[in-house]
Amino acid sequence: MRFSLVALLLSACATTPQQLVDRYVDGTFAEAPELARAAGLHDGFDGKVSAVGAEADAQRLSRAKAHVAAVDALDLATISDPLRLDLELTRLHARRTIFGIEKLALTRNILGYAGLFDGSGYLNRDYAPLPQRVGFLLDHLQSAAAQTDAVIALLKPKHVRTHLQTAQKMLGGMLEYFEGDMKTLAQPALSDPALLARWEKVVPEAQNAVKKLLAWVDAALPQATDDFALGEATFLEMLAANEGLVITLPELKQLAVSNHASNYEAYVATAQRIDATKTVQEVAAMVQAERIAKDQVIPVARQQLDDLLAFIEAQKIITIGSDDRAEVRETPPFMRWNSAFLDMAGPFERAKGSFYYLSPPDPSWPQDMQDAYLPYAGDLLATSIHEVYPGHFVHGLHLRRAKTRVQQLFDSYAFTEGWAHYTEEMMLEAGFAAGDDRAKLGQLTNALLRNCRFLAAIGMHVEGMTVEQAKQLFEEKCFIDPGNALQQAYRGTFDPGYLSYTLGKLQILELRKKYWAKHNTQSWQAFHDWLLSFGAAPVALVEQRL
Numbered sequence: 001m002r003f004s005l006v007a008l009l010l011s012a013c014a015t016t017p018q019q020l021v022d023r024y025v026d027g028t029f030a031e032a033p034e035l036a037r038a039a040g041l042h043d044g045f046d047g048k049v050s051a052v053g054a055e056a057d058a059q060r061l062s063r064a065k066a067h068v069a070a071v072d073a074l075d076l077a078t079i080s081d082p083l084r085l086d087l088e089l090t091r092l093h094a095r096r097t098i099f100g101i102e103k104l105a106l107t108r109n110i111l112g113y114a115g116l117f118d119g120s121g122y123l124n125r126d127y128a129p130l131p132q133r134v135g136f137l138l139d140h141l142q143s144a145a146a147q148t149d150a151v152i153a154l155l156k157p158k159h160v161r162t163h164l165q166t167a168q169k170m171l172g173g174m175l176e177y178f179e180g181d182m183k184t185l186a187q188p189a190l191s192d193p194a195l196l197a198r199w200e201k202v203v204p205e206a207q208n209a210v211k212k213l214l215a216w217v218d219a220a221l222p223q224a225t226d227d228f229a230l231g232e233a234t235f236l237e238m239l240a241a242n243e244g245l246v247i248t249l250p251e252l253k254q255l256a257v258s259n260h261a262s263n264y265e266a267y268v269a270t271a272q273r274i275d276a277t278k279t280v281q282e283v284a285a286m287v288q289a290e291r292i293a294k295d296q297v298i299p300v301a302r303q304q305l306d307d308l309l310a311f312i313e314a315q316k317i318i319t320i321g322s323d324d325r326a327e328v329r330e331t332p333p334f335m336r337w338n339s340a341f342l343d344m345a346g347p348f349e350r351a352k353g354s355f356y357y358l359s360p361p362d363p364s365w366p367q368d369m370q371d372a373y374l375p376y377a378g379d380l381l382a383t384s385i386h387e388v389y390p391g392h393f394v395h396g397l398h399l400r401r402a403k404t405r406v407q408q409l410f411d412s413y414a415f416t417e418g419w420a421h422y423t424e425e426m427m428l429e430a431g432f433a434a435g436d437d438r439a440k441l442g443q444l445t446n447a448l449l450r451n452c453r454f455l456a457a458i459g460m461h462v463e464g465m466t467v468e469q470a471k472q473l474f475e476e477k478c479f480i481d482p483g484n485a486l487q488q489a490y491r492g493t494f495d496p497g498y499l500s501y502t503l504g505k506l507q508i509l510e511l512r513k514k515y516w517a518k519h520n521t522q523s524w525q526a527f528h529d530w531l532l533s534f535g536a537a538p539v540a541l542v543e544q545r546l
Contacts, residue, residue: 017074017083021406024067024090031060037121039409040349042128047139049116052150057107064094081545085534086406088541092244093410099241103234108156110217111163111494114170116144116151117210120177120332123185124343127351131189137182138195138202145202145209152216161224162467162493164217171214173333178207181332228493230461235496242497243414243538253458259502260451260477267444267479274437284479287441291374297358300377301328301384305356308389311432318390318528321401324352326393331357338491339373339484342387344396347408354396356387365483372481378442381433382424386446390427390528391420398532407535413497415536418504421450425505430524448478449488450501456492457499467493507539514546 015023029036033048050056071091076084100106122137190196230238232249239245239252271283278286292300305326312318326342335341336359343355361370375383385391395416402408424443433439452474459465459473467489474485491498508531515527534542 017079017087020070021083021086021090024094025406025409027063038346040346046136047143049140049143049147052147053154057101060097061101064097067091067094068098082403082407085537085541086404089406089410089537092538095241099237103237105156108154109163110155110159110167113151113213114167116147117141117174117206119182123182124355125345125349125351125353127349131192131195134186134189134195137186138198141206142202145206148209148212151213155216158223158225159220160228160493161221161226162228162490164221164224166490166494168214168217171210171217173336174210175207176333178203228460229464230496232462235461238497243412244540245538249462255503255506256451256454256458259506260448260455263444263447263451267441267448270437270440270444274441287438288376288481290376291371292377292380294360294374297375297380298328298330301356301358301380304381304384305388308385308432312390315430316525317430318394318525320394320397322397324354324397326354326356326388328356328358331359336362338487340383340387342392344392347400354393361483369483373483376442378438379445381439382443382446385424385427386420391423395419395532395536399535402535407537411536412538414500414504414507415539417501418508418539421501422505422508445479449480452478452480453488453492454499454502456489457496460492461496504539511539511543511546518546
């Protein structure tokens with residue numbers, strides 16, 4: 001251990017590296033009870049929300065900086081895994097916290113609070129008797145309503161227009177959820193007169209608090225700015241803080257451009273195989289016009305999951321190791337900022353229900369835009385692979401078996417999304433849907449979508465690209481429909497890290513090549529089980545273990 005003030009303090013307090021890790025995790029849960037609940041830890045965390053305000057931010061910042069200093073004072077070369085990896089992961093998490101507060105001002109952005117009133121987790125999973133869960137939901141809503149004034153006091157006076165518009169949709173969807181699904185799911189418990197009386201008091205107060213936040217958004221919109229760009233230095237620092245990845249902008253741009261070119265060429269070749277008498281754009285339009293009817297999207301997705309699971313088990317693609325299944329559902333209104341996603345039960349959750357959400361088109365859009373938003377079979381197949389088999393859902397099953405709670409909990413954006421995106425390509429490479437060019441076109445459509453996220457993130461945050469130009473990029477370079485293109489351009493203004501899908505996939509493909517060469521094998525299952533045995537650590541850290 002290097003001598004330093006921090007090291008001496010650790011010695012004086014007799015803090016071991018394991019205690020340092022445990023203290024950091026416990027402190028993180030105390031600061032952010034919603035993270036504990038998402039992981040499936042309910043005792044002591046249900047009904048609570050994070051403290052809001054300058055003092056709470058200062059405490060988070062101080063704790064994160066102290067942890068980074070304490071880990072930096074250790075000689076990690078003398079510490080073996082899994083503890084060494086735990087120390088590296090908690091240090092990276094602390095660095096993200098520092099970066100988020102100091103550089104991104106995340107706690108001063110309205111989007112950070114658009115989910116403050118989200119109580120869906122209390123009702124979706126049957127981890128305790130319903131009346132108890134409804135009671136915790138009401139505690140949560142009450143606590144969230146009490147924080148509303150503190151939230152408004154902390155917000156930046158000027159916000160990015162797309163951030164406000166996204167928050168507006170999410171908060172409006174929350175009000176719709178209060179009157180719809182939330183009330184329906186809680187109804188059986190409201191036969192208790194005392195619980196009903198409390199419901200009738202707390203829920204209107206929460207609704208008024210959400211309306212107060214919406215009113216703030218409405219008032220802020222006329223003064224909104226379009227200045228969302230991070231700039232080159234902050235953009236690259238984001239990758240270092242999130243992924244431990246040090247890379248130059250030209251290197252990053254080359255990855256983005258070359259992978260887009262490769263997938264674009266493959267898309268053109270696939271389109272020509274489907275119909276050589278048509279242009280690529282005509283084939284794309286023809287295939288995309290083969291939309292699944294709105295009321296058939298969920299049944300088709302369910303059948304796809306059955307087919308995928310059978311193939312994975314027959315071909316030994318990866319160990320599933322559980323009888324749990326993901327339930328396909330329509331996305332709740334307040335969550336419809338993306339077309340599809342997985343709500344996975346956390347690694348410690350007693351009730352294992354996980355939900356594969358698919359969003360219907362926005363009814364406020366013109367009818368032709370709504371129609372174009374619906375998926376075709378190949379597109380939906382790539383999504384089902386990504387979200388469930390063997391993407392996020394299977395990854396979540398492996399997280400339950402990770403070596404430590406840090407490796408079960410602390411993840412990397414590029415690993416998590418890179419793994420799911422990698423599986424879309426890998427499953428077809430392994431032979432699923434062999435000879436089906438429409439399925440291949442669907443996989444490439446999704447690959448191009450992630451390529452355009454990579455290009456848009458760099459373009460918007462470093463090169464001066466506007467939202468409208470980003471929308472055109474998605475439509476013209478990646479064959480994305482106007483509704484999805486607009487949604488993706490908006491997302492890029494507040495989620496520049498969405499380049500992580502392609503970045504992580506490319507890192508995993510390179511790591512697979514090295515793993516197979518070292519072990520003289522081409523076993524899918526051996527590599528995939530080994531890779532996921534580290535939880536969701538940044539690929540750079542996993543590669544060190546090779």
